[in-house]
Amino acid sequence: MTTLICDCNQTMPLDAKALGAALHEELTLHSTLCRREAGAFQGAIRTGQEVVVACTQEQRLFGELGTQTEGAVSPVRFVNIRETGGWSRDARAAGPKIAALLAAARLPEPPPVATVTYKSAGRLLVIGPLDAAEQAAALVADVLDVTLFAQGPGTAGGAQARRFPVLGGRLTGLTGWLGAFDVQWSADNPIDLDLCTRCNACIVACPENAIGLDYQVDRSACDAHRACVRACQVAGAIDFGREAGVQQERFDLVLDLRPATAEPGFTRHAPPQGYFRSDGRDMGVLLRLREMVGEFDKPRFFAYKQKLCAHSRNETVGCHACIDICSAEAISSDKGRQQIQVNPHLCVGCGACSTVCPTGALSFAYPGATDQGARFKTLLSTYAAAGGKDAVLLLHSQERGQALIDALGRAAQLRRAQGVPANVIPVPLWHTASTGVDLWLSALAYGASQVVVLATEEEAPQYLAGLQEQMDVAQALLHGLGYTGSHLRLLRAGDALALDAALQSLRQTRQVLPPVAARHGVAQEKRATLELALDHFLAHAPLWKDGLPEAIALPAAGAPLGAITVDTKRCTLCLSCVSACPAGALQDNPQLPQLRFLEKNCVQCGLCASTCPEEAIALQPRLLLTPERAQLRVLAETQPWACVRCSKPFGTLKAIEAMLERLAGHAMFQGEALERLKMCSDCRVIDLYSSQREAKVTDL
Structure with missing residues (x-):
């Protein structure tokens, strides 16, 4: 590894000897590495060793030098030490920081991860006032295949020249991402824009001024005089009896010139790749659109382990922190599969879902936590x-x-x-x-x-x-x-x-x-x-001297650690919470009717509380500091219920008593039927069969 440092024309007080000692490498201080001393860079990239250049301003220039240097084989990395430390009022004390930045730049690159691919053929839909849409389209039409969706004529009163295909009607749906935007609309405009010659005769004839220069009829203003139909009888472009069919078409890119609150559209904070909102005059947006033709890859930023996910069990939702925080609306609940689902094409790689995930089921993959x-x-x-x-x-x-x-x-x-x-x-x-x-x-x-x-x-x-x-x-x-x-x-x-x-x-x-x-x-x-x-x-806790507390209370919002409390008077030991717990924090005892808890595993997802039919469970966010945090402890227990016929235990005393109490007044559970609830499953079948047999004998 070779490190090249430059004090940028002596504007940074760099100590090459001290920096070299921190990096265990002999360093030479340059002042014009990108100019007169460029030969040092060219020599370094011929060695085959990795090269770290402590300059990001001239990264492009160094890249060009690399392509022009014969025998250049070394990979090159760049790190900023100028704005981050060398240009500061206390730059003379910034040596340790600069050494740290250089050391981090020498670390190996994270291993590659799977990628998500987008394909765009350049089919652009521009939504908005017709005049603004045509102006924006004219600036990109040499590169992109443009279609307009008129939403009013605009302040300039529309445009006469038919330069681009124009869709009309009421926009009803807009979904998708780069290369796969699906647009739905109701074709309820009486004017067929393909047949319309833009002669403006209908506009002149309409007594209510219900037709604009976007050639769409405002039904709320139209008074059904149909003067426009008569004016257009040669072209035959206007038909109020035409059925308003629902149409759909796919585009690769969308430029939305409507207000940010317009629907349908992507009003969320992180819109999908390939969707842009603009006033039509933002050249930066138009330049980006021109570049979005071809095949594009991005890292698959997330990794998902369903077995760790605390979102859903037994059709009950517990944790939904990732869904709530995702600004791209890329995460949804898949109730059928009892898990979340992440759309990799909508994911923008913010990683917020992994930050709030209490279990680590969602993790940020590039770079990974390690x-x-x-x-x-x-x-x-x-x-x-x-x-x-x-x-x-x-x-x-x-x-x-x-x-x-x-x-x-x-x-x-x-x-x-x-x-x-x-x-x-x-x-x-x-x-x-x-x-x-x-x-x-x-x-x-x-x-x-x-x-x-x-x-x-x-x-x-x-x-x-x-x-x-x-x-x-x-x-x-x-x-x-x-x-x-x-x-x-x-x-x-x-x-x-x-x-x-x-x-x-x-x-x-x-x-x-x-x-x-x-x-x-x-x-x-x-x-x-x-x-x-x-x-x-x-x-190393400072409170060791005075004695640590038994537990540290944590805020309820976002706490990934804690315990649960169980109301033993209400708990019937049905153990539905055990089957719902995704982390193994709640466990039963195969030998005894007990509900046991391992606090170290609890992620405070709330599935146990949501699942409990008796509403006997409450969350308690905290960090327990005693050894019991890593030990199983009993939260609730009761006596087993013994079958009244064969004396075999088959349930808990509380559960059977609660069931008897709730069904005692039910018409289907009276007399012998109620008594059978006190039996195990085998004895219920035997007793029911015996009862039916005795009834048949009596009838005979």
């Missing part, structure tokens, strides 16, 4: 080894979040802002909602003083609510163990100066942390990682 954990561990261990103190991990998105950090770095270089503090380590994520309590606590166990998630204007409101709930749970765990301070924070900033002020305010906070860093690795299984992190914090 790779992300290794990244956090490398950043923090390198930072500490290089002498860094009070590390703060700043988790941000690769798009808007990265843009804010870049803008802040430039503002600091121009002396307009402080810049990213030396102890704040920016970590780009595919999406800020893709990490949760297991990774956050692991990062804190590895030595971070704080984990800060940067929220910009791109996140859905439910993402921010879900992240805050998870942070509240993690913070409650830490405070309950005696770790004072604010270890987790959701930081909101809309511009570079707001981000600057928020980052500077972090300097005023102090957190109590374990005296030693954890050594555990992050497992792909969420619950396993959470347990390892909790064990580390428990082993």
Whole structure:
């Protein structure tokens, strides 16, 4: 591995010797690596070793140099050390952070995952006022096959030249994704737009002005004079007796020029790939449309393990956190199969579902938790080894979040802002909602003083609510163990100066942390990682001196840990909760009528409470700190019921008594029938057969 660092024309105070010592590599400091010293880059990429270039601004230039360099075989990675640390008021203290960023850039790439493929032939549907639709279509028609769906003439009064196919009627449905948008409409416009010559005779003839220059009839204004029909009798384009049939057509792309609240349409926060809302004048949208022809792949961002899912059992719904938080509406309940279903074409890879999933049934696959954990561990261990103190991990998105950090770095270089503090380590994520309590606590166990998630204007409101709930749970765990301070924070900033002020305010906070860093690795299984992190914090808990509490109460919203309470007066030991529990937290006893509970396994999904016919179960979010958390304990028990005929136990005393009480007044369970309910199944059959036989003998 070869690392190339550059102080960008001596605008960054880099210490090559100290950085090399942290990376165990001899480094040479360059000042114009992208210009006069480009030969050093060309020499490095001829060696065959992987090359890390500490510059992202000139990534394109280095790519071009690579293609022009004979014998260049080395793979190249790029990392930003300029805006993230070198351009800051305290850049001279940023050496440990820069070393950490360089070390993380040297980690192997995450293993590839399955992909989701989209195919687009460029068939574009533009929905909106006819004049605006035609103007937008004209800018992309040389690349795309455009069809218009007119929704009014527009302010310019429509257009006369027939340049594009125009659909008319009432839009009734719009579903799908890139390459597979299904559009449904009711063809209730009396004017056949294929026959219409746009002579405007109908508009002139209509006394109610019910026909616009989009050549659609406003039925609410039309007074059935039919003057338009007479005016169009040569072309024959107008027929009020035509049946309004439902039509459907498929398109690859959709450009929607209607207001954001218009229906039908995609009004959710994360629309599907290939769907764009615009006013028609946004050149960025039109340029993106022009590029969306061909075959496109994206990672399948999620992995789903149905056996861990706490969504549904026995046609009863328990946990639905993933469905509630998904801003793309890609997750739905499959009641027939008793599980959730994720549409990979609608999934945008935010990872919020994995963050709020209490069991780990849904996990973020690219990068997986193991790779992300290794990244956090490398950043923090390198930072500490290089002498860094009070590390703060700043988790941000690769798009808007990265843009804010870049803008802040430039503002600091121009002396307009402080810049990213030396102890704040920016970590780009595919999406800020893709990490949760297991990774956050692991990062804190590895030595971070704080984990800060940067929220910009791109996140859905439910993402921010879900992240805050998870942070509240993690913070409650830490405070309950005696770790004072604010270890987790959701930081909101809309511009570079707001981000600057928020980052500077972090300097005023102090957190109590374990005296030693954890050594555990992050497992792909969420619950396993959470347990390892909790064990580390428990082993070094400040409250050990004064005595730990028996349990730490957790917020009800989003808590993945806890117990249940059972009203033993109402519980009949029917054990329906046992069959519903997806985590094995509730168990029966084959030898005795008992309901047993293993608290360590409980995920607080609520399926047991929803299933219980007696409404005898309530959730209790908490972390139990006594050894009983990992031990089976009896929550309810009763005496067995013995068959009144053969004395064999076949049920519980409470269950049989409850059944007798409820059916005592029923007409079908009187006399002998009621008595048979006290028998085992074998004896019921024998008694019923004997009774019928005696009745036949009596009749004879």
